Amino acid sequence: MVSGLAAGGVARIEENQMTNDEFRRYGHQVVDWMADYLENIRDYPVLPAMEPGDLVDRLPAEAPERGESMDTILEDFEQSIVPALTHWNHPRFLAYFAISGSPPGILGEMLTAALNVNGMLWKSCPALTELEQVTLSWLRQWMGLAQEFFGIIYDTASISSMHAIAAAREMADPEVRTRGNSGRLVMYTSEHAHSSIEKGAITLGIGQDNVRKIPVDESFRMRADVLRERMEADLRAGLKPFCVVATVGTTSTSSIDPVPAIADVAEEYGAWLHVDAAYGGAAAVVPELRGILDGVERAHSLVVNPHKWLFTPIDLSVFYTSRPDILRRAFSLVPEYLKTSEDSRAVNYMDYGVQLGRRFRALKLWFVMRNLGHEGICKIIRSHIAYAQKLANLIRSHPDFEVAAPTPFSLICFRYRGSDDDNRALLERINVSGKAFLSHTVLNGRFVIRLAIGNVATEWQDLEEVWELVKQTAGSGVVKE
Amino acid sequence: MVSGLAAGGVARIEENQMTNDEFRRYGHQVVDWMADYLENIRDYPVLPAMEPGDLVDRLPAEAPERGESMDTILEDFEQSIVPALTHWNHPRFLAYFAISGSPPGILGEMLTAALNVNGMLWKSCPALTELEQVTLSWLRQWMGLAQEFFGIIYDTASISSMHAIAAAREMADPEVRTRGNSGRLVMYTSEHAHSSIEKGAITLGIGQDNVRKIPVDESFRMRADVLRERMEADLRAGLKPFCVVATVGTTSTSSIDPVPAIADVAEEYGAWLHVDAAYGGAAAVVPELRGILDGVERAHSLVVNPHKWLFTPIDLSVFYTSRPDILRRAFSLVPEYLKTSEDSRAVNYMDYGVQLGRRFRALKLWFVMRNLGHEGICKIIRSHIAYAQKLANLIRSHPDFEVAAPTPFSLICFRYRGSDDDNRALLERINVSGKAFLSHTVLNGRFVIRLAIGNVATEWQDLEEVWELVKQTAGSGVVKE
Numbered sequence: 010m011v012s013g014l015a016a017g018g019v020a021r022i023e024e025n026q027m028t029n030d031e032f033r034r035y036g037h038q039v040v041d042w043m044a045d046y047l048e049n050i051r052d053y054p055v056l057p058a059m060e061p062g063d064l065v066d067r068l069p070a071e072a073p074e075r076g077e078s079m080d081t082i083l084e085d086f087e088q089s090i091v092p093a094l095t096h097w098n099h100p101r102f103l104a105y106f107a108i109s110g111s112p113p114g115i116l117g118e119m120l121t122a123a124l125n126v127n128g129m130l131w132k133s134c135p136a137l138t139e140l141e142q143v144t145l146s147w148l149r150q151w152m153g154l155a156q157e158f159f160g161i162i163y164d165t166a167s168i169s170s171m172h173a174i175a176a177a178r179e180m181a182d183p184e185v186r187t188r189g190n191s192g193r194l195v196m197y198t199s200e201h202a203h204s205s206i207e208k209g210a211i212t213l214g215i216g217q218d219n220v221r222k223i224p225v226d227e228s229f230r231m232r233a234d235v236l237r238e239r240m241e242a243d244l245r246a247g248l249k250p251f252c253v254v255a256t257v258g259t260t261s262t263s264s265i266d267p268v269p270a271i272a273d274v275a276e277e278y279g280a281w282l283h284v285d286a287a288y289g290g291a292a293a294v295v296p297e298l299r300g301i302l303d304g305v306e307r308a309h310s311l312v313v314n315p316h317k318w319l320f321t322p323i324d325l326s327v328f329y330t331s332r333p334d335i336l337r338r339a340f341s342l343v344p345e346y347l348k349t350s351e352d353s354r355a356v357n358y359m360d361y362g363v364q365l366g367r368r369f370r371a372l373k374l375w376f377v378m379r380n381l382g383h384e385g386i387c388k389i390i391r392s393h394i395a396y397a398q399k400l401a402n403l404i405r406s407h408p409d410f411e412v413a414a415p416t417p418f419s420l421i422c423f424r425y426r427g428s429d430d431d432n433r434a435l436l437e438r439i440n441v442s443g444k445a446f447l448s449h450t451v452l453n454g455r456f457v458i459r460l461a462i463g464n465v466a467t468e469w470q471d472l473e474e475v476w477e478l479v480k481q482t483a484g485s486g487v488v489k490e
Numbered sequence: 491m492v493s494g495l496a497a498g499g500v501a502r503i504e505e506n507q508m509t510n511d512e513f514r515r516y517g518h519q520v521v522d523w524m525a526d527y528l529e530n531i532r533d534y535p536v537l538p539a540m541e542p543g544d545l546v547d548r549l550p551a552e553a554p555e556r557g558e559s560m561d562t563i564l565e566d567f568e569q570s571i572v573p574a575l576t577h578w579n580h581p582r583f584l585a586y587f588a589i590s591g592s593p594p595g596i597l598g599e600m601l602t603a604a605l606n607v608n609g610m611l612w613k614s615c616p617a618l619t620e621l622e623q624v625t626l627s628w629l630r631q632w633m634g635l636a637q638e639f640f641g642i643i644y645d646t647a648s649i650s651s652m653h654a655i656a657a658a659r660e661m662a663d664p665e666v667r668t669r670g671n672s673g674r675l676v677m678y679t680s681e682h683a684h685s686s687i688e689k690g691a692i693t694l695g696i697g698q699d700n701v702r703k704i705p706v707d708e709s710f711r712m713r714a715d716v717l718r719e720r721m722e723a724d725l726r727a728g729l730k731p732f733c734v735v736a737t738v739g740t741t742s743t744s745s746i747d748p749v750p751a752i753a754d755v756a757e758e759y760g761a762w763l764h765v766d767a768a769y770g771g772a773a774a775v776v777p778e779l780r781g782i783l784d785g786v787e788r789a790h791s792l793v794v795n796p797h798k799w800l801f802t803p804i805d806l807s808v809f810y811t812s813r814p815d816i817l818r819r820a821f822s823l824v825p826e827y828l829k830t831s832e833d834s835r836a837v838n839y840m841d842y843g844v845q846l847g848r849r850f851r852a853l854k855l856w857f858v859m860r861n862l863g864h865e866g867i868c869k870i871i872r873s874h875i876a877y878a879q880k881l882a883n884l885i886r887s888h889p890d891f892e893v894a895a896p897t898p899f900s901l902i903c904f905r906y907r908g909s910d911d912d913n914r915a916l917l918e919r920i921n922v923s924g925k926a927f928l929s930h931t932v933l934n935g936r937f938v939i940r941l942a943i944g945n946v947a948t949e950w951q952d953l954e955e956v957w958e959l960v961k962q963t964a965g966s967g968v969v970k971e
Contacts, residue, residue: 025592026593026862026866026946027592029528031526031530031593032524032525032528032593032596033521033525034596035593035597036521036524036525036596036597036600037518037521039597039600039601040514040517040520040521040600041514042516042601043513043600043601043604044510044514044517046604047510047513047604047606048510056613057616057617059616060835060912061612061616061620061788061832061833061835061836061837062831062835062836063616063620063887064617064620064621064624065620065623065624068620068621069627070627071631071633071927072620072628072629072632072859072860072864072892073859073860073862073863073864074862074864074865075863075864075865075866076860076861076862076863076865076866077861077863078861078862079594079597079857079861081860082594082857082860082861086601086853090617090621090853091617092615093616093618093620094605094607094615094617094618095607095613095614095615095616095617096607097604097605097606097607097608097615098604098605098606098616104614105608105614105827106829108606108608109606110603110606111507111508111515112507112512112516113560113563114603115513115517115600115604115606116513116517117518117602118599118600118602118603119517119521119524119596119599119600119603120520120523120524120567121595121599122591122595122599122600122603122803122854123524123527123528123591123596124527124575124577124578124579125578125579125589125590125591125803125804126575126576126577126578126804127578127586127804131542132576133585133586134535134575134576135538135542135544135545135574135575135576136538136545136571136572136574136575136576137542137575139542139544139546139549139550139574140545140571142546143545143546144548146846147552147553148553150552150553153552159945164645164845165845165846165847166846166847167844167845167847168844168845170843171526171693174715185695185697186692186697186698187697187698187699188697188699188700189671189673189675189695189696189697189699190670190671190673190695190697192670192671192672192673193674194670203825204823204824204825204828204846205844206844207823208821208823208844208846209844211667211820211823212652212656212693212694212821212844213657213693213694213695213820214666214668214670214671214694214695214696215670216666216668216669216671217667217668218668218669218670218671219670223926226858232560242812250645259612259825260825260827261827274797275951278614282639290560300841316847322603322606323606323607323608323847323849324847324849326847330802331741334796339560339692340689340692340693342685342688342689343685344684344685344690344741345742345930345931345932346586346741346742346929346930346931346940347586347685348854351542352541352542354541354542354543354544355542356542363648363649363652363686363689363690363693364645364646364648364649365646365647365648365685365686365689366645366646366647366648366797366804366805366807366940368805372567372571373603376560376563378553379509379553379554379557379562379563380557380558380559380560380563381507381557382553382554382555382556382557382558383553383554383555383556384555384556384557385507385556385557390652399969425563426677448827449826449827450826450827451826452512459827465507465686474744489831
């Protein structure tokens with residue numbers, strides 16, 4: 010069916026494409042736009058004023074038959090795409106976990122895009138593989154993790170934690186790879202664990218019914234005593250407790266589960282211990298905060314996301330495991346066309362995960378770690394935490410507001426002393442203003458506003474402005490109507 | 491433990507960081523490097539001359555305590571990283587599936603890095619969500635797929651196909667999500683299917699024993715008659731055939747499974763039909779090649795990778811399904827902190843997959859589709875296929891060589907008429923020359939060299955040079971020593 014092409018098709022391919030000079034010129038133009046954008050980021054509304062479908066309706070329903078000039082495309086980018094962006098770069102983006110890609114990280118991503126390598130095997134890009142080893146060794150040292158922790162970069166924490174649960178399954182049942190799930194496996198995590206843990210269990214065929222959500226104490230930390238009771242009960246019922254997931258920095262409140270006590274229990278029952286420190290783990294690079302990872306030396310695995318709080322552009326999630334042999338046993342599958350003959354020093358990262366294709370993510374991390382340095386990164390994280398403490402104190406001392414959870418990191422949970430509807434209205438009004446973007450959660454059945462600090466450009470003045478906005482909005486009669 | 495920070499920590503964060511002017515300057519410097527690199531790509535050896543561990547040994551074992559200047563870092567990038575790269579951009583990179591990120595795609599990635607948005611929800615970045623809808627609708631039209639196919643971007647084909655199998659499982663057993671795998675499910679694919687299919691089954695807890703590898707015909711296409719026999723036998727044995735994976739463009743030879751006949755069988759047994767067109771699917775954008783997707787209108791899902799043969803920088807895998815309701819049922823899990831109130835036109839892509847975090851991948855695809863246009867993309871693909879036909883004819887007509895499989899796309903499987911060891915030595919000698927990079931597979935027990943054409947910069951002259959190199963190397967006594 011593909012015959013008859015040879016005659017017409019052997020034109021020089023280059024004729025249809027942007028020349029190198031054009032690429033250089035547009036590259037410079039795009040860099041200028043990027044620099045202007047980052048410089049003027051406070052001029053943009055954090056959230057766009059639009060309805061679902063507005064952009065779809067605005068753009069042509071059919072793709073262009075003939076190529077268009079980059080001038081037109083870049084103009085459309087500015088006219089149509091930018092006004093539909095939620096600006097995660099905005100210093101008053103304080104929703105979810107605020108993140109930011111710092112300038113060196115952006116430069117790294119530019120080069121990654123130009124190089125366009127795929128590091129499935131050592132041979133397919135030695136630089137990618139070995140820089141991943143080097144940067145993850147550096148980060149391990151900064152976090153105070155033992156040398157036995159093997160590191161690998163995945164795209165997201167959802168995928169990292171899924172790999173943890175899969176490795177746990179492999180440890181508990183070495184036949185699972187060939188025969189499939191046995192149906193007897195149960196796992197444990199806090200009722201405040203990230204949804205990705207449960208989603209991982211669904212994906213892996215463990216099933217939601219086999220994920221035990223352990224209740225938390227008054228500070229939203231998993232109760233190790235209840236964990237032990239549940240594991241014991243399951244064991245007696247003929248089930249196999251195979252995995253415990255603790256969290257250092259939960260999503261709702263950034264609470265820190267008591268990892269040492271949880272490690273005791275996990276060890277007692279022979280379960281894999283995974284620590285989800287996707288957000289909080291970054292703070293462990295600050296020497297005086299290293300204690301947040303107490304107990305992690307006994308964990309089988311850990312996830313920390315440099316794209317969350319280490320100023321690296323999304324996506325880059327780091328997974329450490331003290332049992333790479335088990336991870337490899339769970340995932341290695343080498344078809345003939347990917348067999349290579351390198352010696353044992355060559356790591357083929359494809360052996361340690363679901364994904365065969367692997368972007369050169371380590372490059373941006375290397376740029377960030379080197380340009381900011383340990384000292385620079387510590388300064389930013391310390392400032393974020395200090396800002397959060399200071400703002401939490403202001404909120405706490407105001408008669409109309411209350412802080413709804415401890416603030417161990419840079420996330421503040423607070424509420425207006427009114428109804429849930431009052432708080433919902435307050436949040437909505439702040440967000441539609443375009444001046445700030447906050448999010449919410451529910452704690453002990455009550456609607457709570459979340460304010461997360463994590464952007465390299467956020468200054469104390471931004472937070473003062475947001476606090477003024479919150480007070481004014483609450484006081485203007487918008488709520489309690 | 492995080493107390494006592496407030497005093498010292500409230501310095502202006504910006505002080506530690508690259509200024510905007512510096513970012514602009516380094517951005518321009520990096521763009522010039524990128525343009526030079528792409529312009530001079532033929533001057534680089536395709537494969538680096540190094541041993542595993544060389545780069546690890548060369549780089550400092552400890553991360554810098556203090557930040558370093560971008561000048562130093564960029565110099566190290568050139569001195570240490572570039573010589574350790576396998577140059578996927580090289581026009582004579584002909585291994586695996588050769589890929590390339592075209593200039594507009596690179597510009598798109600630059601902006602994605604600067605914007606650093608996360609499109610987990612519509613609200614968290616409407617532009618990301620809606621441009622994903624628009625570009626995937628465009629691509630669907632180009633490929634001649636029906637409008638009912640819902641599109642979503644994942645990172646890799648491994649992840650796309652894993653989602654297909656998970657959706658198939660959900661369709662076959664709606665209780666799987668809560669109860670976990672039942673242990674009765676069996677799936678089917680060709681013995682030439684990509685390893686990611688089997689790895690998906692391992693990950694999802696289906697188990698390798700429950701993946702039936704159906705034999706192929708003399709052209710390496712799955713035999714639909716054997717498929718029916720195996721499904722019937724499994725059904726009689728009390729098992730549940732739940733998923734069939736056909737391939738359009740297998741990795742070893744780019745063979746095309748008979749999708750219409752396979753669809754008949756899958757339908758008969760009520761199984762989900764997934765089509766892995768990660769590589770080959772791209773060719774369907776060429777109108778006269780659309781026939782390669784015959785039968786796909788009856789499939790439940792399809793994967794095609796724009797980062798393979800649609801000139802988009804890695805990573806970007808597109809997944810289409812005619813049953814988004816089932817995909818959503820399998821994966822939707824919305825924690826309180828991600829609940830939003832938008833109307834039903836707002837797509838929250840997090841509901842359709844494992845990964846919560848989502849980069850703005852659609853932007854680069856939009857840039858590529860618009861800048862090259864349908865016409866431009868068709869021209870490149872036609873040329874690649876025409877080059878492959880022409881080269882295959884040269885190989886076929888040479889007495890010392892043979893073509894080892896049909897060449898429906900731009901991948902040629904060939905061998906030197908000698909022993910497997912001769913062919914291994916030939917391949918090794920070509921690759922260490924740095925002048926080209928080819929890979930291999932095994933067909934009918936024999937070692938075969940693979941030559942894949944897919945780079946936007948590959949010209950016929952490159953292939954002539956490689957063919958000369960192959961003949962010279964084979965004739966120089968390197969083989970048959």
